[in-house]
Amino acid sequence: MLVRNLRALVPRGFLSSPHSYNVRSNPVTMAGRVVRNLFAILNVGNNDRSTVKKKQNGRMKTKETCPVGLLKNSVVKVFFASRDYSRTRPWETHTERCYGTGFAISGKRILTNAHVVEVLNEHTSVHVKKRGSTIKYKAKVQKIAHECDLAILEIDSQEFWKGMNPLELGGIPPLKKAVFVLGYSGNRIWITKGLVSSFETKKYLHSDTELLRIQIDATIKNGNSGGPVILENKVVGVAYEGSQIQSSLIPTPIVKRFITGDEESDQQAVFCSLGLSYQSIKNAQIRNHFKMSSEMTGILINKINLWSGAYGILKKNDIILAIDGVPIANDATVPFWESERISFNYLISMKKPGETSMIKVLRRGKEHEYNINLKPVKPHVRVQQYYKRPSYYIFGGFVFVPNHNLSESEEQHVIISEILEDDINQGYESFKDLQVEKVNKVKVKNLRHLFELIEENGTQNLSIDLEDDKVLVLNYESAKKADSIILKRHNITSAISNDLTGSSN
Incomplete structure (x- = not known):
């Protein structure tokens, strides 16, 4: 580097022509410039090495103290294999193999997505592998709920649980807060950072059940399904669905309901539904038609399903004004968290089957209140087929x-x-x-x-x-x-x- 930069010692124009720069005109200035340039060149190597060292120390420090990275040992790779029956040629079977991610929770259990281990029959095989290990441990699906796309695995091996610490479940992350998704892609655990962009109740792709979900502005990788989403060392969601611009998380209220829900069987739904169809009434003309005062807001009932707990109690063209004292807006939303609003279905879905809700309705201009016994969500026909030979x-x-x-x-x-x-x-x-x-x-x-x-x-x-x-x-x-x-x-x-x-x- 010294040889390559010798020309930099001499001020520009000094070597180009005897007429371009007269060294005798100002020898002091010339000498000062040469000395300064020489020191600059000699320090280049030291400056570069110092900068690199600082950057390396910064990366090492981040790697050692990053709390998310320290949680990797609680994350496992889930392997699934099954011989599923063909739906068009039902006497035939085909082999399906896939993998996803899971993580340790309390009680020596692994939490993952239902769709990672979805086809459960006599041909199903589920195994898990710890980070850095070559051993696959046999796992049993202890509980599964396709409605919320979650499953719990049990591993009957003391060796597997050595050094495996359960992750703690937290709450709902604030909007615009950075969260980290941990999940397998290939043979390594990737950490993906994203910002919380929205809360909403939408139909889960796996079962068509409308439940709360969180959106983040990050793309999760293939194999990340079932991985924990971390904020401040706690799990705030489970990764389950992604696109090129955003990903969906199952929030911890849904996770906790699934884990603690009282189920009569391992395949029964743990979430509730009113079992009716409705429409918003944002148009002033329709509100006037149903004799709503200017202070009233709500939704219009279109149809009540036969299996609904509201069947025979609520009626078509009733206006639902409030649920358990919470007013429903004309766009079918209720207050949620941090000034956000969300579909009123969230209030019902988080109830336990058999519990009741007080439904306030407007019927022919008069207000009425009814206690409705809530029924579990009706399993989607596609979900039911997972457990049947065609x-x-x-x-x-x-x-x-x-x-x-x-x-x-x-x-x-x-x-x-x-x-x-x-x-x-x-x-x-x-x-x-x-x-x-x-x-x-x-x-x-x-x-x-x-x-x-x-x-x-x-x-x-x-x-x-x-x-x-x-x-x-x-x-x-x-x-x-x-x-x-x-x-x-x-x-x-x-x-x-x-x-x-x-x-x-």
């Missing part, structure tokens, strides 16, 4: 199954999920995925009803009406003969799932 019925090479993507209604829609090719079904190739509506002019209620209608037919021709006015005609005896060949060709042991024959699973 039903199916094969006839004429057509595979009939329930449509699991449809609603929770009493009637079960049936579709053709697959067509196992054979001469018997030639020309019907385009009927795949169509819904079955009738058999010999009789409306099909569910898969079992379809099975009974066909099997009771005997030797007659069958006319099956499908959606879009398509018609499928099969001869019963010919279809049965073809089925025996089709089953052997595809190595299918039975044309009927066990639940339709009355056999146990």
Whole structure:
């Protein structure tokens, strides 16, 4: 560096031309400049090394004293493997493998997301691995609630729990506060920093249940699901969903409700719902129509579900003014925390099943109060399927199954999920995925009803009406003969799932 910078010793222009700078004109000034430049060059190395050393010391100090980093030993990698049943070819299974994150809580338990260990059947395998370890410990799913996307694991190994400290659950983090997400991506734990951006009640993607969630302005990595979100050494949420610009956290009030909730079984919901549909009444004209005074605010009931605790008590077109003394605004919100507002559903969801809420309503211009017995949220149809072998019925090479993507209604829609090719079904190739509506002019209620209608037919021709006015005609005896060949060709042991024959699973 000294050689490269020798030219810097001499003021600019001194070496370029004998006419450009006259050294005799001011020898003192020239000497001073040379000396100053020489000292500057000699100190460059020392300054650089000093700066680097300061930066290294700063990083070392941050690494040693960072409270979030010290919590890594309480975070584990969760491995999940299962053979799940195909929904279109229900006699087949496929292997699913994934991983996520979990962390230690009190009582020698691991908390993670339900979707990390979602498919629970006789083929499921769950293991966990500690930070820095190569050993996978077998884990058991002790409790799971798909409604809030949480699960608790138990590990029956004293060796696993050595040096494993439970993390403490905190409260709700303030808006704009920095939080840290700890989670596995690959074989290492990543720490992602984000600011709390909002609180809201939204449907959880995993179960379609509307519960409180927190948004942060950070993108969590694949594998971070189930990881703790830390503020001041305490857990303020569990990571469960992310996008390119923000991520969602399950807040600790939901976590605590799940952990301490009194459940009759490990799969029952622990959150409540009024079980009704409603609309906001921000428009002044509709408020006048329902005889609301200028001081009144609330929501309009559109429909009450049969399973609701409010069924037969509250009525359509009632205006809900308040819940347990808390007024509901015309936009369906109630006061929450730090001057924030949130959907009134939060007040109901955090109640225990069987508890009551005092509902104040306006009905035909008069106020009434009713104690409503609260019911647990109704499990989403997709959640219920996690614990069932799929039903199916094969006839004429057509595979009939329930449509699991449809609603929770009493009637079960049936579709053709697959067509196992054979001469018997030639020309019907385009009927795949169509819904079955009738058999010999009789409306099909569910898969079992379809099975009974066909099997009771005997030797007659069958006319099956499908959606879009398509018609499928099969001869019963010919279809049965073809089925025996089709089953052997595809190595299918039975044309009927066990639940339709009355056999146990």
